[in-house]
Amino acid sequence: MKTARGFFKPLAIGAPAPLRDLPVRVERMIHFVPPHLDKVRAKVPEIAPTVDVILGNLEDAIPADAKDAARAGFIEMANATDFAGLGVGLWTRINCLNSPWHFDDVTQIVEGVGDRLDVMMVPKVEGPWDIHYMDQFLAVLEARHGLKKPIQLHAILETAEGVMNVEAIAGASPRMQGISLGPADLAASRQMKTTRVGGGHPFYKVIEDPRADGGPRVAAQQDIWHYTFAKMVDACAAHGIKPFYGPFGAIDDPEACEQQFRNAFLLGCAGAWSLHPSQIAIAKKVFSPDPAEIAFAKRILEAMPDGTGVAMLDGKMQDDATWKQAKVLVDCGRQIAARDPDLAAAYGL
Numbered sequence: 001m002k003t004a005r006g007f008f009k010p011l012a013i014g015a016p017a018p019l020r021d022l023p024v025r026v027e028r029m030i031h032f033v034p035p036h037l038d039k040v041r042a043k044v045p046e047i048a049p050t051v052d053v054i055l056g057n058l059e060d061a062i063p064a065d066a067k068d069a070a071r072a073g074f075i076e077m078a079n080a081t082d083f084a085g086l087g088v089g090l091w092t093r094i095n096c097l098n099s100p101w102h103f104d105d106v107t108q109i110v111e112g113v114g115d116r117l118d119v120m121m122v123p124k125v126e127g128p129w130d131i132h133y134m135d136q137f138l139a140v141l142e143a144r145h146g147l148k149k150p151i152q153l154h155a156i157l158e159t160a161e162g163v164m165n166v167e168a169i170a171g172a173s174p175r176m177q178g179i180s181l182g183p184a185d186l187a188a189s190r191q192m193k194t195t196r197v198g199g200g201h202p203f204y205k206v207i208e209d210p211r212a213d214g215g216p217r218v219a220a221q222q223d224i225w226h227y228t229f230a231k232m233v234d235a236c237a238a239h240g241i242k243p244f245y246g247p248f249g250a251i252d253d254p255e256a257c258e259q260q261f262r263n264a265f266l267l268g269c270a271g272a273w274s275l276h277p278s279q280i281a282i283a284k285k286v287f288s289p290d291p292a293e294i295a296f297a298k299r300i301l302e303a304m305p306d307g308t309g310v311a312m313l314d315g316k317m318q319d320d321a322t323w324k325q326a327k328v329l330v331d332c333g334r335q336i337a338a339r340d341p342d343l344a345a346a347y348g349l
């Protein structure tokens, strides 16, 4: 483990200084683009103003024989639109550390995209050692190509070993921006007997005892991801980085997608992935607090201007702790309001 003083030192001579705080950014949806497809890439300038983050995906879902085309397509796409000018984050998901494409992904993207890249998403992170390696590798490349700001890292939590080490991963480097749940690979890694990409499962439930009258027994579906999610959220919050829900594969089930995203939002996540254009609006709706919640939160802050004491609002006790909850909501609303004039008006912020 690095010493406290060493933690924020650049890892290469000439590399930019590590960030001490996360940049303030709204990241309600990370929109995945397959950059090897000319048709989809051509739509990026039109999609970009509707999302918070555009991500060029180079890993799973890109066929092996299109990996080079996806990387080249991402570099072209990254330079064709002024994402920073639109206030849109530019991310890429690289191939995993032991893959034949990893080295070219990292080296060519740092050289070809440079300071335009905000975040590199690293799949299948098993422990802090994977982040330490990326940290050093990026520092050397940033120095060589004269980058002015450090590229941040986002880990996907998608192996049993990664879940075991999630706290150490979250705190492994000042580059860490956040962690996403990767339910598909995690299910495989854990030998879960499912074929879904995230969401619930109708067979994972509890059932009441047999009824004396032999009538049908009440059963309730449980959340198969809750344990992992809660562990990931706590690890991220403790280390001051952001947790995200990952992908929801049932594109044809927007209602279940909205519920999965909402569970993540309520538990503390900053956003989720959108795999298909139809999921962008779902993420935007869910990860923007309800104006009525913001209005009530503002009343709590007004009732206790210095954040201490006790107050009653509509029959509900408020104190220093609910003041802090209210501040979380209002701060979130304020960041979104700065980006979205319609929500600014709805929030009165």
Ligand SMILES: CC(=O)SCCNC(=O)CCNC(=O)[C@H](O)C(C)(C)COP(=O)(O)OP(=O)(O)OC[C@H]1O[C@@H](n2cnc3c(N)ncnc32)[C@H](O)[C@@H]1OP(=O)(O)O
Pocket (backbone or CB within 6 Å): 031, 032, 033, 034, 039, 040, 043, 047, 057, 060, 061, 184, 185, 197, 247, 251, 274, 275, 276, 277
């Ligand atoms: C487990 C994990 O790792 S998840 C992350 C990896 N997976 C991904 O990144 C998948 C990304 N998404 C996609 O590839 C596609 O959305 C698919 C394969 C899921 C569905 O694609 P399609 O069957 O073509 O969807 P559909 O026909 O509804 O598309 C409608 C339009 O939106 C476009 N579109 C689809 N997905 C995207 C996208 N992610 N971004 C931009 N445009 C898109 C299509 O090209 C199509 O355009 P058109 O009307 O001009 O023909």
Ligand SMILES: CC(=O)C(=O)O
Pocket (backbone or CB within 6 Å): 060, 123, 156, 158, 181, 182, 183, 184, 185, 186, 197, 246, 247
């Ligand atoms: C998100 C991802 O990569 C997975 O679910 O495997």
Ligand SMILES: [Mg+2]
Pocket (backbone or CB within 6 Å): 060, 123, 158, 182, 184, 185
């Ligand atoms: Mg995966």
